[in-house]
Amino acid sequence: MAGKVFFSVSMSLDGFMAPEPVPVENVFSPEGQNDPRVQLWMKKWSELQAWVFPLRFFRENLKLGEGGEEGLDNDIARATYERTGASVMGKRMFDAGELAWPENAPFHTPVFVVTHTTREPWERPGGTTFHFVNDGIEAALNQARQAAGNRDVRIAGGAETILQYLNVGLIDEFSIALAPVLFGSGIRLFEGVDASRVALEQVRAVTTQRVTHLTYTARKR
Amino acid sequence: MAGKVFFSVSMSLDGFMAPEPVPVENVFSPEGQNDPRVQLWMKKWSELQAWVFPLRFFRENLKLGEGGEEGLDNDIARATYERTGASVMGKRMFDAGELAWPENAPFHTPVFVVTHTTREPWERPGGTTFHFVNDGIEAALNQARQAAGNRDVRIAGGAETILQYLNVGLIDEFSIALAPVLFGSGIRLFEGVDASRVALEQVRAVTTQRVTHLTYTARKR
Numbered sequence: 001m002a003g004k005v006f007f008s009v010s011m012s013l014d015g016f017m018a019p020e021p022v023p024v025e026n027v028f029s030p031e032g033q034n035d036p037r038v039q040l041w042m043k044k045w046s047e048l049q050a051w052v053f054p055l056r057f058f059r060e061n062l063k064l065g066e067g068g069e070e071g072l073d074n075d076i077a078r079a080t081y082e083r084t085g086a087s088v089m090g091k092r093m094f095d096a097g098e099l100a101w102p103e104n105a106p107f108h109t110p111v112f113v114v115t116h117t118t119r120e121p122w123e124r125p126g127g128t129t130f131h132f133v134n135d136g137i138e139a140a141l142n143q144a145r146q147a148a149g150n151r152d153v154r155i156a157g158g159a160e161t162i163l164q165y166l167n168v169g170l171i172d173e174f175s176i177a178l179a180p181v182l183f184g185s186g187i188r189l190f191e192g193v194d195a196s197r198v199a200l201e202q203v204r205a206v207t208t209q210r211v212t213h214l215t216y217t218a219r220k221r
Numbered sequence: 222m223a224g225k226v227f228f229s230v231s232m233s234l235d236g237f238m239a240p241e242p243v244p245v246e247n248v249f250s251p252e253g254q255n256d257p258r259v260q261l262w263m264k265k266w267s268e269l270q271a272w273v274f275p276l277r278f279f280r281e282n283l284k285l286g287e288g289g290e291e292g293l294d295n296d297i298a299r300a301t302y303e304r305t306g307a308s309v310m311g312k313r314m315f316d317a318g319e320l321a322w323p324e325n326a327p328f329h330t331p332v333f334v335v336t337h338t339t340r341e342p343w344e345r346p347g348g349t350t351f352h353f354v355n356d357g358i359e360a361a362l363n364q365a366r367q368a369a370g371n372r373d374v375r376i377a378g379g380a381e382t383i384l385q386y387l388n389v390g391l392i393d394e395f396s397i398a399l400a401p402v403l404f405g406s407g408i409r410l411f412e413g414v415d416a417s418r419v420a421l422e423q424v425r426a427v428t429t430q431r432v433t434h435l436t437y438t439a440r441k442r
Contacts (some may be wrong), residue, residue, distance in 0.1 A: 002234040013237055013397075013411070013421065013435075013437070014236055014409075014410075014411035014416075015236035015409075015411075016329055016415060076275075104249050120400055134290075176234075178435075180421040180422060180437060181416075181421065182411055182414045182416045182421065183416055184411070184413075184415065184416035185416075185419075188235075188236075189235070190234070190235035190236075190403060190405075192405075193233075193235060193403050193405050194405065195329065195402075195403045195405035196405075198403055200234065201401060201402065202399040202401040202428055202432075202433060204428055204437075205426040205427070205428040205433045206426070207423055207425055207426040211423075212423060212426045212435065214234075214399075214433065216401060217233070
């Protein structure tokens with residue numbers, strides 16, 4: 001049986017899934033970290049993702065050591081990870097991640113990168129292999145479905161890649177961790193959505209201490 | 222004891238509280254209703270407000286006759302109405318409402334309209350009196366507080382007026398009926414928010430059949 005295609009992101013109450021972009025090199029360089037734009041980026045990103053960092057699952061998955069919070073947020077983060085048999089991402093997300101992820105990248109499954117760049121598969125310790133797909137989003141998804149087997153395919157990001165899949169009706173369902181923060185500017189999750197073609201149905205909403213988890217199914221209309 | 226200052230609106234999942242504006246005269250004229258822009262406006266507005274129309278409270282309040290749905294949506298709509306001792310609104314919302322509301326306007330309390338236009342108070346049957354305030358949002362709120370007594374003041378809209386109050390720290394709490402629809406364009410609720418000055422705290426989220434009710438408190442930061 002084929003799995004589902006989903007995305008799962010954190011979003012500010014005003015609809016942003018990331019702060020205004022800053023050059024990624026800056027974020028991960030010691031000089032960059034004194035740049036006020038980088039500091040603002042880090043501040044907003046930290047507020048958006050505040051529900052994730054304390055989790056036991058997050059610490060485990062990034063090998064940050066023992067401990068961490070259990071409970072509903074942790075269960076949801078773990079379940080999202082465990083249902084995922086393969087991920088798809090855009091080139092910009094990969095480029096940023098290549099600088100940010102530890103050597104032991106946090107996917108532990110095949111990851112298909114939609115890109116115009118040709119590159120041999122890149123295998124990381126711990127089971128993550130990045131495959132670079134040059135013939136479009138459907139080809140990348142088909143390869144991910146094959147790789148995922150019975151498990152689901154996660155469209156990992158960024159926003160533009162998620163919207164490409166959503167607009168052509170290839171997303172079955174999605175979840176949003178709606179953070180109680182306002183960004184005012186940044187990268188909007190639903191920027192460029194073709195509202196005339198996407199219908200949603202609510203599945204559930206659950207509020208935890210730090211965030212509200214919303215789940216929807218999507219279909220063409 | 223003074224009441225609270227709140228707003229309560231419906232919002233699409235991508236952050237819009239109204240479709241792209243069309244000339245209000247068109248919406249309420251027979252010719253206008255054949256205009257495709259007006260038709261799209263009505264379609265989107267209907268989807269956004271779909272949770273309200275079937276309610277017993279809605280029918281009662283607009284004197285549309287007996288019947289209507291009871292349950293959580295109805296309880297929430299009724300409670301929002303009952304807590305409100307006075308409303309504040311912007312001039313554009315008033316102008317549209319002046320064309321749209323029935324003679325027996327649906328507020329049944331004093332309403333303070335923030336405007337540069339001077340006009341005598343306009344009393345409607347059923348207890349709604351519109352007062353036109355020419356000296357700014359704080360003056361309008363002070364008059365509304367006086368009029369509301371122990372009850373709360375609702376900042377009724379539109380988005381721009383709500384944001385003016387939110388940005389200067391005059392909103393205590395708010396609720397959003399998050400509709401499972403995507404608009405792609407329109408009037409954003411949080412457009413122009415001063416994110417550096419507004420901090421939120423989640424109070425609760427409840428999903429009903431048609432919508433997710435989110436409640437937050439706001440404070441300066």
